[in-house]
Amino acid sequence: MRVDIVSIFPEYFAPLDLSLIGKARANGTLRLVVHDLRSWTHDVHRTVDDTPYGGGPGMVMRPEPWGEALDALAPPELTPPRLLVPSPAGVPFTQALAYELAAEPHLLFACGRYEGIDQRVLDHAATRMPVTEVSLGDYVLFGGEVAVLVILEAVTRLLPGVLGNAGSLEEESHAHGLLEAPMYTKPATWRGLDVPDVLRSGDHGRIARWRRDQALTRTGQRRPDLLAALDPQSLDKRDVTA
Numbered sequence: 001m002r003v004d005i006v007s008i009f010p011e012y013f014a015p016l017d018l019s020l021i022g023k024a025r026a027n028g029t030l031r032l033v034v035h036d037l038r039s040w041t042h043d044v045h046r047t048v049d050d051t052p053y054g055g056g057p058g059m060v061m062r063p064e065p066w067g068e069a070l071d072a073l074a075p076p077e078l079t080p081p082r083l084l085v086p087s088p089a090g091v092p093f094t095q096a097l098a099y100e101l102a103a104e105p106h107l108l109f110a111c112g113r114y115e116g117i118d119q120r121v122l123d124h125a126a127t128r129m130p131v132t133e134v135s136l137g138d139y140v141l142f143g144g145e146v147a148v149l150v151i152l153e154a155v156t157r158l159l160p161g162v163l164g165n166a167g168s169l170e171e172e173s174h175a176h177g178l179l180e181a182p183m184y185t186k187p188a189t190w191r192g193l194d195v196p197d198v199l200r201s202g203d204h205g206r207i208a209r210w211r212r213d214q215a216l217t218r219t220g221q222r223r224p225d226l227l228a229a230l231d232p233q234s235l236d237k238r239d240v241t242a
């Protein structure tokens with residue numbers, strides 16, 4: 001997968017040299033390049049923002065540098081990338097969207113700052129590539145960089161070969177629309193607290209049912225919205241027995 005990131009704070013992405021993302025870059029699974037938006041400015045002050053039409057607080061990112069950046073990174077002769085624009089006004093970023101993005105050959109992230117990017121940048125880009133405004137959640141950040149770090153981590157861990165144990169994707173939270181069951185490791189007793197006997201029984205069928213029950217209980221308690229959204233077909237008949 002190829003990933004391009006455009007930001008006025010390219011140093012924000014230093015963490016992408018670390019850990020499993022760093023390994024994915026080193027082995028070619030992830031070909032990631034971070035670009036400074038100011039490379040596409042031409043004035044002495046390298047200006048990227050201006051006052052908003054219609055008045056209001058703050059500044060808006062100028063369209064010209066963004067237009068030149070997207071032209072350079074998504075030239076018409078190449079297959080267009082999918083443009084992702086973090087925004088408080090975006091669609092929710094979910095595990096389902098992470099899987100969708102993990103199947104894309106080329107992602108292009110536009111990191112806004114100030115009050116956001118001039119809307120015409122997204123409108124013009126949408127005439128020649130898929131554009132998705134995406135939000136991490138219902139709170140407001142300073143800019144898009146943190147969101148790109150989160151999205152990239154969620155997507156990269158889904159790429160083949162990145163996670164040592166691909167099986168762990170199967171049972172983790174949100175893998176099947178549920179929260180994951182509680183996890184335990186040695187010692188069997190710690191500060192007077194025991195690991196549930198079923199997990200030490202060696203009965204894998206019983207363990208699987210216990211974990212499923214725990215996941216359903218947790219999801220009902222913490223995220224009833226996820227439970228409500230579950231396809232009833234995906235619930236085993238044993239899930240509904242009292």
Ligand SMILES: N#Cc1c(-c2ccc3ccn(Cc4ccncc4)c3c2)n[nH]c1N
Binds near residue numbers: 115
């Ligand atoms: N993803 C995501 C986000 C952001 C976010 C993302 C990009 C930008 C660029 C600029 N800002 C600041 C701003 C913009 C508009 N209104 C108020 C503040 C951003 C916030 N906030 N909260 C989220 N879940």
